[in-house]
Amino acid sequence: MSRFLQFEKLLFANFMAEKIKQNPKQSIISCLIIAALVIIAVAIGFKQNYFTQFNADIADAANETEKAVFLTDSLFGEGFAPAAGVENYNSDNLYEKIDGKADLYLTNGFLSLQTCRFAENSSLENWAEVYFYDMGKPENAFAVYSTQKRSDAASLNWTQFGYSVSDSVYVMFGKYYVEIFLSAEDGKLLNSAESAGKRISSAVSAGKSDMPLMDVFPTENLVADSFKFISADAFGCSDLKNIFTSKYNIGDKTITVFLSTNAPAETYDKYYRFLLDNGGEELAHGLTVKNCKAVNLFGSIELFFYTDKYFAGVRGETEIENLRPIAEKLFKKISND
Structure with missing residues (x-):
């Protein structure tokens, strides 16, 4: 119960006690009227509190939907399906997913991470796991992307900041940084991962991030x-x-x-x-x-x-x-x- 409702309840109880003490007969009608008014006030307060919380829940759900929409079941096409649900991480538990590397992200403005593993329908041993980072702003995303860039990288021709190696794909666009790790070095699986990275990039932005300077x-x-x-x-x-x-x-x-x-x-x-x-x-x-x-x-x-x-x-x-x-x-x- 909110503080407002508690206050109304206490005020009403004190008022009725005083009235009855002063004039028991005359106070009955007055108290009944006031009781009705208090009930109406309590109902209004409850309704306002309910809708305030409802709106907050809707806003939270909208934020989660905005983040999760990029990791849809069809991200890798018809030949793949999610092997499990989307996992969510924040600054408090990031180390649980990337222990040993968490500090790099945390010191560069990390906000959140969502991951999901997609398995090939014909062979569940072939899978790709997507790491979708929200780094807060483009400079932070670029700091992580550029710091970790591999020497054997092959640039992706459809984005300004993206590359692949034999078993993974890395893309940065706007404030987002995406890593896609593969279960094995497989050309077909790598092509699917690059296509998935392109779909995410297209859904979020034009695939370009103009960096200052x-x-x-x-x-x-x-x-x-x-x-x-x-x-x-x-x-x-x-x-x-x-x-x-x-x-x-x-x-x-x-x-x-x-x-x-x-x-x-x-x-x-x-x-x-x-x-x-x-x-x-x-x-x-x-x-x-x-x-x-x-x-x-x-x-x-x-x-x-x-x-x-x-x-x-x-x-x-x-x-x-x-x-x-x-x-x-x-x-x-x-x-x-």
Whole structure:
């Protein structure tokens, strides 16, 4: 019973006791009338409470339906059927499903996971299990997707961020990240999993997720599919957050370009202090770039700077001369933005 109903009941009881005490005969009719009014008030209060809870239940059901609609019985086509119902996980029990990997998701904004296993009708030993993650926003989904991307990945031609390997499929679209794991390395099963991933992607979005800052990075010597997002503790520094990175081939060396819009001047100062506190030695950088520092950290050269909008830099185990050209291009591009 709600507090409102309890209060009405107590108020009515006290009122009747007082009336009867003052004038027993005259109070009977008055008390009956008031009792009727109280009953009406209680009924109205109960009805309002019922419909409030009903609406809340409908809203919860709608949210669950929105999530579950992508894992339908027909997701894998006529040759497959769900081997069990949809399983739901949140931040409290995620470790039960992916123990050992849960921290990666939890530190990148994880909201929920739904999984379902689909088995081939002709052979139940052939199955594919879908993991459907809601990561809250595209950057979080991309952080998980890019961090785990396999070196033997084969890109999917129907989506911007998706690939497959011999026994699994990985797709990221909007705030969602999907993994599909197979029971065995099987070409037919893999094709079915790729088609299922495409169906989910089409149901949720157009299959594309425009990531911020991708077009800011220089394109010359860019290593394909090396674009990543690091939400926290980039390069071992707790103050480096929400960093986008890409790799570049410079001669026989691979270097990293990084970029962020997170408090540029403050991040610049904190990263500089982090490098010096951990044994770095400042170098002369020779660039005509303001707000720029160069630090040698045990053979890795860090060349970084900031503008009003960006904190950016280049890092790699190579001579500083190899870093200057791309650093200048990057600075020129972000200065004009």
